Amino acid sequence: MNFSYSEEQQAIFDLASQILKDGTPQERLLELERAEGPRFDPDLWARLGQAGLLAIAVPEPYDGGGLGFVEVAGVIESIGCTTAPVPYFETVVLGGLAIAEFGSEDQKRAILPDLAAGERILTAALVEPEGEIELPGVRAIGKEGGWQLDGVKSYVPYAEVADQILVSAMTDEGPAVFIVDGKAAGVRLEALATTSQMPESRMTLTGVRLEPGALLGALDQGREIIEWIDLRANAALCSLMLGCCDAALEMTAEYSKTRKQFDQPIAMFQSVSHRQADAYIDTQAVRLSALEVAWLIAVGRSAEEEVAIAKHLAADAGYRVTLAAQHIHGGIGVDREYPVHRYYVYARHLELVLGGSTHHLRKLGKLIANAAA
DSSP: OOOSOOHHHHHHHHHHHHHHHHTOOHHHHHHHHHSSSOSOOHHHHHHHHHTTTTSTTSOGGGTSOOOOHHHHHHHHHHHHHHTOSSOHIIIIIIIIHHHHHHOOHHHHHHHHHHHHTTOOOEEEEOOOTTSOOSSOOSEEEEETTEEEEEEEEEEEETGGGOSEEEEEEEETTEEEEEEEETTOTTEEEEEEOOTTOOOEEEEEEEEEEEOGGGEESOGGGHHHHHHHHHHHHHHHHHHHHHHHHHHHHHHHHHHHHHOEETTEEGGGSHHHHHHHHHHHHHHHHHHHHHHHHHHHHHTTOOOHHHHHHHHHHHHHHHHHHHHHHHHHHGGGGGOTTSHHHHHHHHHHHHHHTTOOHHHHHHHHHHHHHHHHO
């Protein structure tokens, strides 16, 4: 069997890697991190749109490439490699894929062509202040033929720059998902301080009025949509972590070959080489599990257990790999202006998004128990 990427896939990944590496020099990242406002590069975002990289998974009738999750995961891996300050994961995975799958024809035509062109940013507000997503705390009440939303969501990524936000809410019939304008009356966003400087906000909705067409999918599909997004988001987070680990390990290997102590490169010392070997094994394990879940999702096969395993592994391995990178670099590894520190805090951030290692281990246990019942 041939497990290689197709020529088209490899061309997409090479293009994404080149654009993202060219657009994320150390000086530019530091400039954005020191500036006021969210860590977002609109110029790099525009280049991704112009290159067609935002359109790859948008269906062809809406100006997209009609490709699948493997291609999306490959681009996201390059985002992780570069820690690029762009809402690709949020717009494509949290928003675009769900609208393409569950949206009405009007919703698709209004949103997807702009998304494909890089002219629309999406995100999702699924997480409750307690960190859970299963039971939405926002209340949705039918009002004058439409809806009124009230409540609070936490940890909403890139909400400050998003045009639309997918918000999970509880109706009398159960959970539902609504498409909310990020600047709608009654929406208040409060930027949260994050260790990694990745933009996150607390979203407060007070009497937010929505038209009937703001409902995503059918009223009784809310739980299905939330679980559908959660599965793909966690699979994509594994690809982000893979890119982060890969880049941190490559930087560390190069550093250990040039940093000398006792008249020889530190890579020659057994303890250093063993630590890097362990990090390499961890990175390859993340790679195998991330590729597996991306493929399972792309071909439409069940992947709940595999995604739980992959996210559990990515969370633990990402921490170990980036911590090893810091340790091998020594004092410079904790310098906030040195790139390896950015990979460490980025990995710690990714580790906990939508549940950390323990959360997914428990989730796996429930899946296995339910399957055996």
